[in-house]
Amino acid sequence: MLKKEIISINNISKEFKGKKALSSLSFNIQKGELIALIGSSGSGKTTLLNIFSSSIDPTQGEVIIDGKGINEYKSNKVFAKKVGMIRQQFDLVEELPVIHNVLAGRLSQWSTTKSILSLLIPQDKTLAIKSLKRVGLEDKLYEKTSNLSGGQKQRVALARLLVQNPEIVLADEPVASLDPTRSEDVLSLLVSLAKEENKTLITSLHSVKYAKKHFNRIIALRNGKIFFDLPTKDITESRLEDLYSLQELDNNE
Numbered sequence: 001m002l003k004k005e006i007i008s009i010n011n012i013s014k015e016f017k018g019k020k021a022l023s024s025l026s027f028n029i030q031k032g033e034l035i036a037l038i039g040s041s042g043s044g045k046t047t048l049l050n051i052f053s054s055s056i057d058p059t060q061g062e063v064i065i066d067g068k069g070i071n072e073y074k075s076n077k078v079f080a081k082k083v084g085m086i087r088q089q090f091d092l093v094e095e096l097p098v099i100h101n102v103l104a105g106r107l108s109q110w111s112t113t114k115s116i117l118s119l120l121i122p123q124d125k126t127l128a129i130k131s132l133k134r135v136g137l138e139d140k141l142y143e144k145t146s147n148l149s150g151g152q153k154q155r156v157a158l159a160r161l162l163v164q165n166p167e168i169v170l171a172d173e174p175v176a177s178l179d180p181t182r183s184e185d186v187l188s189l190l191v192s193l194a195k196e197e198n199k200t201l202i203t204s205l206h207s208v209k210y211a212k213k214h215f216n217r218i219i220a221l222r223n224g225k226i227f228f229d230l231p232t233k234d235i236t237e238s239r240l241e242d243l244y245s246l247q248e249l250d251n252n253e
């Protein structure tokens with residue numbers, strides 16, 4: 001199969017008030033890869049995902065998304081078809097029924113009038129039902145979002161992403177607030193949805209166990225640098241021990 005580079009970063013650094021959060025990262029990601037991003041808290045995972053989603057700019061370096069510099073995407077609508085992100089806190093509007101949150105995945109493609117109208121009368125009910133079915137929540141269409149459990153809310157966030165339908169899916173610790181059973185469910189669902197449509201998936205995770213179980217490539221960050229970037233099958237226990245045991249030294253630097 002012909003490989004296609006979907007993300008390419010070259011010498012990326014990010015500083016916050018003079019403090020380096022990411023230092024000179026370079027790597028390529030092929031279309032359809034399933035990647036877990038691991039590393040201790042503060043190692044730079046969220047910062048990197050925020051750069052890929054264009055929420056923040058790197059201080060230095062180049063980000064190419066599907067052959068084009070990230071800042072060359074002038075239209076939000078076009079960019080939303082390339083990259084979509086699920087955040088740790090899901091970003092759902094709790095007071096609204098599920099259907100509104102699901103169809104918010106369309107907002108970047110809608111006119112302002114239609115977007116505002118959709119808050120009153122949800123547009124495209126069929127589309128909402130279709131994506132809720134895929135995450136097993138079709139009976140919750142009109143349920144107030146705040147009444148759902150954590151796992152169900154995460155599924156609503158997934159349904160919203162299915163409506164947006166981007167080529168690259170970023171997920172920032174998508175199971176951090178869920179219990180182990182729900183975490184397995186949500187991760188399996190996320191990975192199978194990505195596989196079905198040959199999407200590229202990059203997920204930051206706290207748990208190495210989940211990373212190894214569901215992803216074929218693992219990128220480990222330590223102190224804003226790449227500690228390793230390997231196929232899952234090549235990752236040894238001692239590498240993982242090094243990754244986490246050195247953290248204490250980093251904190252005292």
Ligand SMILES: Nc1ncnc2c1ncn2[C@@H]1O[C@H](COP(=O)(O)OP(=O)(O)O)[C@@H](O)[C@H]1O
Pocket residue numbers: 016017020021039040041042043044045046047048
């Ligand atoms: N908006 C910000 N302002 C200042 N410092 C930040 C900001 N975002 C992240 N940082 C710092 O950058 C480093 C990396 O953070 P982050 O990307 O959130 O790590 P992770 O997601 O791996 O826990 C940390 O030292 C954090 O304090």
Ligand SMILES: [Mg+2]
Pocket residue numbers: 045046047172
């Ligand atoms: Mg984070």
